[in-house]
Amino acid sequence: MKSISNKLSRSLYAAxxxxxxxxxxxxxxxxxxxxxxxxxxxxxxGFVIAGLLAGSILGIRKLYNSESQPSS
Numbered sequence: 863m864k865s866i867s868n869k870l871s872r873s874l875y876a877a878x879x880x881x882x883x884x885x886x887x888x889x890x891x892x893x894x895x896x897x898x899x900x901x902x903x904x905x906x907x908g909f910v911i912a913g914l915l916a917g918s919i920l921g922i923r924k925l926y927n928s929e930s931q932p933s934s
Contacts, residue, residue: 894900
């Protein structure tokens with residue numbers, strides 16, 4: 863049984879080494895031309911505070927309710 867796990871671990875190490883050494887070069891995205899409009903079209907600043915506050919309240923309420931109920 864030990865020889866099977868030893869062979870398996872050796873083959874896994876060999877496969878990992880092969881994958882690590884056989885990667886191809888990654889190409890990054892080219893630069894945009896100067897005439898591209900890269901301004902955001904939808905602002906995300908509205909209601910962020912309200913959403914965080916509502917999520918915090920709901921999370922605290924759920925945590926409090928789960929602790930006060932006896933576990934079955």
